[in-house]
Amino acid sequence: MTTTRMDGPCRPSYRTLSTLALAEPEDHVRELTDWVEHASARTGVPGAQDDWDNAYRWLRLAQGLRAISFDMSYDDGGMCSAGIDFDAVWTEMMEGWQLHQVRLGYVRAALEGFVRLLHPDAAKPGPAIEAAEQKLQHHTDAWPLHASEVAEHLCTHIPDRVASAGGSIAAGVVRAIDLHEKAVQGRVRIPEPVADADAKIFPAGHAEVCAAKEASTVVLLGIQMLLAAAVNENRVAVYDDKYLLDGKWVPDSTGGSRWVDEEMPYRKYLAVLHLEPGEPPEL
Structure with missing residues (x-):
């Protein structure tokens, strides 16, 4: 099978930095899930904690997602080698x-849950x-680094019908x-391999x-923004400190970075998780 890659994957600059790079979605959602586990709502509304726990479980489901298995083979008993190669590459792509x-879909469900809880109107x-x-x-200390850049990059893939914000x-x-809705409605083009x-x-x-990758990321960052504003207004309580087992680079006040290898309050960790x-x- 010949699967030499061409026109490699899209790699925005914020994912390739030597320090302060944006983590992959599977790592990002794991850290956000951990944060939500160490916090709770302070709305005083009956059932608020149940709503918080349900949004947490959607994040937990996204955190537990590791792989999806496909088999795009279409064996009619007489396929040529190129057809077999096509189906094998298509399987990996899908x-x-x-x-x-x-x-x-999972992180959107979590976002919708937090919005209903924190912004019922x-x-x-x-x-x-x-x-x-x-x-x-x-x-600025509560604003997640790269959040604006992710939103801008996503706009290059999904042009809006109205003026850009x-x-x-x-x-x-x-x-x-919008991307998720189009996929649910079958209005997203399913890509196929190409031949030379x-x-x-x-x-x-x-x-x-x-x-799809950056869409998940911007939704996670949206959840962080929503929670950060609620924490500042004392509508979300955060407990304990985050122990940085192996250390972490975080932004400093000069626009550079500093190495932290000790405990960090979860309140501050929300902006760098x-x-x-x-x-x-x-x-």
């Missing part, structure tokens, strides 16, 4: 793409996230939800995979 699509998540952004615009996280969340002049089969659909730990500094 496993990666659908992994992000399914995770997107909001008909959709977009306005709730926008309100959180406005409340945090003067609290720049790096607004709310705009990114709206696009992510020698009939060699190569994976394709890199833009579709990246869009989505970052790759990185390699420790040389002694």
